[in-house]
Each structure stands twice: as C-alpha cells, then as structure tokens.
Amino acid sequence: MPSIKKVTPMTENPYVRLYHLDVESKTGKAGHYYVASRAKDERHLKLNTRENHPDGVIIYAVCKEDKNKVVLVRQYRYAIDDYIYEFPAGLVETGEDFKTAGIREMKEETGLTLEPVTVNPAYEKPYFTTIGMTDESCATVYGYASGTVSRAGLEDSEELEIVLADKEEVKRILKEEKVAIMTSYMLMHFLHDGEPFEFLKEI
Structure with missing residues (x-):
C-alpha cells in the first residue's frame, strides 16, 4: 500500500493549516x-x-411548532x-461534546x-467531508428548534440569512441554488420522509 515518509507544516493559521506530505x-x-x-x-x-474526533458539527433541525419547516442558513462563503x-454548523471547541457544540452553534x-x-x-458519528484534500470530519446533531429567530449572536465575519424553509421552498432551493453537499442529502430525506427524521429508524 502507499506510505507517508514525511509530514511538513506549510502554514500556521487559526482555523485551517496546510501540510506537505512526502509520499511513496x-x-x-x-x-x-x-x-x-x-x-x-503535526501531532x-x-x-x-488514528482517531476521528469531530472537528465540526452540523445541525439538522426541524421547527418544533411547525414540523413542515427545516432550519437553514443562506451564508456567504469566500471560497466561492x-x-x-x-x-x-460550526467548530467543536477543545473539550466540548459535539452535541453541546450543536446546541451552542444553533x-x-x-x-x-x-x-x-x-x-x-x-447517524451522528463524525464523517469525513472532503477526504481528497482534508482530514476534517463533522458530526451531525438532529433535533427540534424553537424560539425566536435572531442574528444577535453572529460574529462580524459571519454574513448569513436564517431561513425556515417548507418543502416547496426546499424543492426550489435544491433545483435553483448552491447547496452544501451534506445539507443537500439531508434535504432530500426531509422532502420524502412522512414524519421528521423518519429515515433515522432504518438502522
């Protein structure tokens, strides 16, 4: 099988770093x-x-008072x-349980x-996001969201709109908009499940 001979850090940034691998x-x-x-x-x-602790968490939440709506964010991303x-979604802080992180990020x-x-x-354990270029993995938290929508907790660097989407709007989003891949798969379940999170009963 292929092997890694040496790992060399190339950058030092707060949230993501690049490493060069000499491989065979x-x-x-x-x-x-x-x-x-x-x-x-590097360590x-x-x-x-050889451990897969989640770097981040995504939250698939349905509105508690109207289970025909799912909580989404329409967010600006520099990469595109x-x-x-x-x-x-967000990063799991050091020493933080990913479910606690999900509640906090929501x-x-x-x-x-x-x-x-x-x-x-x-269904909730961390899975790898884009394994061809990163070792990042994200866990998933499922649940019901309640309360009043607010942008008060956003950081200055975050530019997003909170969207409570019903199934017709989800159909439009999947057809016409840019959608993160993990979100797109879950939205397909949202469209076809008879009740919230019905697909979670399969295993």
Whole structure:
C-alpha cells in the first residue's frame, strides 16, 4: 500500500493549516501530497492520531411548532464568493461534546433553542467531508428548534440569512441554488420522509 515518509507544516493559521506530505506509491514511486487540516500541529493530524474526533458539527433541525419547516442558513462563503444554503454548523471547541457544540452553534447562528433527539450512533458519528484534500470530519446533531429567530449572536465575519424553509421552498432551493453537499442529502430525506427524521429508524 502507499506510505507517508514525511509530514511538513506549510502554514500556521487559526482555523485551517496546510501540510506537505512526502509520499511513496504502492509501486515505490516518490511523490508529493497536500492536506488541509484543522489540526493545530503535526501531532494532531488524524494520519498520526488514528482517531476521528469531530472537528465540526452540523445541525439538522426541524421547527418544533411547525414540523413542515427545516432550519437553514443562506451564508456567504469566500471560497466561492457567493451565498450557499447550509445547515447551521460550526467548530467543536477543545473539550466540548459535539452535541453541546450543536446546541451552542444553533443559538449563536439563529437565536433558536435546539432540543436534540436520540439517534443511532451511526447517524451522528463524525464523517469525513472532503477526504481528497482534508482530514476534517463533522458530526451531525438532529433535533427540534424553537424560539425566536435572531442574528444577535453572529460574529462580524459571519454574513448569513436564517431561513425556515417548507418543502416547496426546499424543492426550489435544491433545483435553483448552491447547496452544501451534506445539507443537500439531508434535504432530500426531509422532502420524502412522512414524519421528521423518519429515515433515522432504518438502522
């Protein structure tokens, strides 16, 4: 199998860093690879720890008072210089449980209170986001959101609109708008589930 011979940090940034890998292919040919990571140093890269602790969390929340609506954010992202539809999400802080992070992020981004539901661990455990370029993984929290929408908790760097979308609006968004891939898959479930989170009963 291929192997990694050396890892060299290339950047030092607060939220994401780039690492250069000297690698060897399965036939013994030397090569180069680049990995972006949330890891603060080489020791914490998942290729070294062999552990998959979630870097971030996404929140799939249905409105408690109107279960035909799902909570989305339409957020500006520098990577595409445009707005994209996503679930509320954020980074898991050091020592923080990802469910606690989900509750915190929902409140900060939308002003809403999240009541998580209990699901099979297979549905909420951290999965890798874009494994071809990063070791980042995100866990998922499912639940019901209640309260009053507010932007008061947003940071200056966050530019987003809070959207409570019914199924017709979700159909339009999937057809016409830019959507984050994890969000798009969950929205497909939202459209076809007879009741909220019905697909979570499959395992």
